[in-house]
Amino acid sequence: MRLISIFFSLILFSACQHKAVKPELIEEPQPLATDVLLSGIKQCKKNPSCLEQLNQYFNDLAHQAKIETELAEDIPPEAQETQNPATSDGDIKTTQPPLTTTPPAIDMNEPLLSNIRVQAAMNEWLTWKRPKLIEAWQNYQYLRNKIWAPFQHKNIPESFLLAIITQESGGRVHSMSSAGASGLFQFMPATAKRFGVLGTIGDYDARYHPETAAKGAAKYIEEQRGFYGNDYAKILAAYNAGENRFKRLNKKHGNKSIWDSQFFYDLPGETQDYISIVLSAMLIFENPEAYNVTLDTYDGTTTLIRAKTATSLSELAVCFGQHNNKLGWYRILRNLNSTIKAKRVIQQNAVVVIPNELKSIYTNNCNDSDLMILAKTIHDADFPEQPKFTWYKIKQGDSLSTISHKFKCSSRKEIARLNAIKGPRYLINAGKKLKIPQC
Numbered sequence: 001m002r003l004i005s006i007f008f009s010l011i012l013f014s015a016c017q018h019k020a021v022k023p024e025l026i027e028e029p030q031p032l033a034t035d036v037l038l039s040g041i042k043q044c045k046k047n048p049s050c051l052e053q054l055n056q057y058f059n060d061l062a063h064q065a066k067i068e069t070e071l072a073e074d075i076p077p078e079a080q081e082t083q084n085p086a087t088s089d090g091d092i093k094t095t096q097p098p099l100t101t102t103p104p105a106i107d108m109n110e111p112l113l114s115n116i117r118v119q120a121a122m123n124e125w126l127t128w129k130r131p132k133l134i135e136a137w138q139n140y141q142y143l144r145n146k147i148w149a150p151f152q153h154k155n156i157p158e159s160f161l162l163a164i165i166t167q168e169s170g171g172r173v174h175s176m177s178s179a180g181a182s183g184l185f186q187f188m189p190a191t192a193k194r195f196g197v198l199g200t201i202g203d204y205d206a207r208y209h210p211e212t213a214a215k216g217a218a219k220y221i222e223e224q225r226g227f228y229g230n231d232y233a234k235i236l237a238a239y240n241a242g243e244n245r246f247k248r249l250n251k252k253h254g255n256k257s258i259w260d261s262q263f264f265y266d267l268p269g270e271t272q273d274y275i276s277i278v279l280s281a282m283l284i285f286e287n288p289e290a291y292n293v294t295l296d297t298y299d300g301t302t303t304l305i306r307a308k309t310a311t312s313l314s315e316l317a318v319c320f321g322q323h324n325n326k327l328g329w330y331r332i333l334r335n336l337n338s339t340i341k342a343k344r345v346i347q348q349n350a351v352v353v354i355p356n357e358l359k360s361i362y363t364n365n366c367n368d369s370d371l372m373i374l375a376k377t378i379h380d381a382d383f384p385e386q387p388k389f390t391w392y393k394i395k396q397g398d399s400l401s402t403i404s405h406k407f408k409c410s411s412r413k414e415i416a417r418l419n420a421i422k423g424p425r426y427l428i429n430a431g432k433k434l435k436i437p438q439c
Contacts, residue, residue: 106287106290106291110283112279112280112283113283115259115276117259117272117275117276118276118279118280118283119280120276121273121276121277121279121280121281122280122283122284122291124277124280125277125280125281125284126284126291126292126293130293132166132170133166133281133284133293134295135170135171135327135331136162136165136166136170136171137162137166137171137285137295138171138296138298138325138327138332139170139171139172139331139332139335140162140165140171141298141300142298142300142302142332142335142336142355143171143173143184143210143300143335143336144300145300145301145302146210146211146214147161147184147210147211147213147214148161148214149214150214150215150217150218150219151214151217151218151221153218154218154221154222156218156221156222156225157282157286158285159282159283159285159286160221160232160282162281162282162285163278163279163281163282163285164185164217164236164239164278165184165185166281167274167277167278167281168184168185168186169183169184169185169186171184171335172184172331172334172335173208173210173334173335173338174204174208174334174338182205182207182208183197183207183208183209183213184210184213184214184217185207185213185214185216185217187207187213187216187217189207191220192205192206192207192213192216195215195216195217195219195220196212196215196216196219197209197212197213197215197216201338201339202338202339202340203339203340203341203344204338204339204341208338208339209338209339210335210338220239221235221239223243224238224239224243227247227250228250231258232279232282233258233259233275233279234246234250234258236274236275236278236279237249237258237267237271237274237275240268240270240271240274240275241267241268241270241271246267249263249266249267252266253266258275299355299356299357300355301355301356302336302353302354302355302356303353303354303355303356303359304351304352304353305351305352305354305359305362306349306350306351306352307346307347307348307349307350307352308348308366308367309348309368310345310346310347310348311345311346311352311366311376312342312343312344312345312346312376312379312383313330313333313334313337313340313342313344313346313352314330314342314375314378314379314382314383315366315372315375315376315379316329316333316352316354316362316366317329317330317333318371318372318374318375318378319361319362319365319366319371319372319375320333320354320358320361320362320366323357323358323361324357329355329358332355333354336353336354336355337352337353342383343382343383389418389435389436389437390435390436390437391433391434391435391436392407392433392434392436393431393432393433393434394428394429394430394431394432394433394434395430396430397430398428398430399426399428400412400415400416400421400426400428403415403434403436407436407437410436410437412426414437415434415435415436415437418434418435418436418437419434419435
């Protein structure tokens with residue numbers, strides 16, 4: 001105890017000197033015995049400089065205790081139990097706590113995200129519609145170099161483009177609605193014509209051609225932005241309900257916010273849902289990690305090959321299997337070769353577009369093999385050649401029964417079905433022509 005008192009006195013004496021030298025390295029303060037501290041305090045009562053140094057000593061101790069407490073709280077209980085355990089041979093084994101990644105923060109005060117309708121639509125994307133979101137993202141990666149440029153040129157957000165095609169077509173080039181809207185952007189014929197999406201390209205009209213359709217869609221959005229600025233809710237309302245119809249509604253409601261109850265519920269029910277669905281998808285594509293959505297990176301580059309033998313897109317899809325793609329390659333092959341019908345036979349030496357990563361697979365695997373023989377067999381079964389027909393002029397006294405016997409390979413009912421002749425009497429008139437299947 002006497003040695004400790006002497007040591008503490010030396011510390012106090014050093015602290016009270018006017019020309020104290022600050023050491024280069026400051027060691028962690030070590031707690032002193034209570035009686036030693038009390039003795040030191042008594043000695044410092046009449047010396048302000050000494051008291052100041054003593055206060056700093058207590059502050060350093062408190063700061064060190066706080067650091068140790070925070071470090072202990074950061075280590076999970078299971079890690080604390082196993083931290084630095086000694087092994088049987090005396091070595092020290094260090095166990096690091098698992099690293100965690102903190103997702104980006106979500107601003108719930110963001111106007112769109114605070115909208116209950118957008119929240120409800122987002123719930124769909126993050127639950128049962130998540131597969132559609134992921135598939136559309138994947139499809140887009142291989143179409144991006146075909147469709148992004150006109151939107152980028154007009155400063156239209158990529159997240160907005162992605163959200164539109166995700167809802168409209170799921171990124172499927174050959175999508176068609178029951179109302180006749182077609183392609184990635186689901187253009188109706190009249191709208192497509194107005195924005196230059198015209199003509200036939202290969203086996204399909206231009207609405208199915210990604211580059212042409214994208215140029216038309218970018219022009220459409222740019223036009224609507226001229227009316228509504230960057231109010232994407234109104235642009236979407238015009239896109240879905242029709243620009244002229246929405247223009248009248250917007251005028252009727254004095255150009256108010258579309259979320260105004262009277263305005264919003266004056267929109268068609270489908271348009272109400274459409275606005276919320278697309279805007280919520282846009283939010284997700286802007287910040288996927290914040291919503292616990294993983295959008296994988298794909299090599300979207302493509303290459304051209306020449307068919308070594310007559311083939312088809314479905315046969316190539318069988319050959320490529322699920323190489324680096326759990327969903328398989330059929331949809332992407334169709335998107336990249338948008339002008340070719342699925343059933344078409346691609347002749348030898350014809351050019352086919354495929355993802356660049358599949359080129360070696362094609363060269364090495366897509367030759368004559370049992371797998372490729374199977375691929376051709378099932379393609380031909382799924383897309384058989386259209387049956388050939390001949391025409392027969394009905395003679396006096398003919399009946400469907402006698403005609404079917406004459407041609408042998410057709411039944412009375414088959415001929416009736418092909419020529420829209422109703423039973424049970426199957427009446428026919430001499431001089432008319434019938435379509436008869438050839439054997």
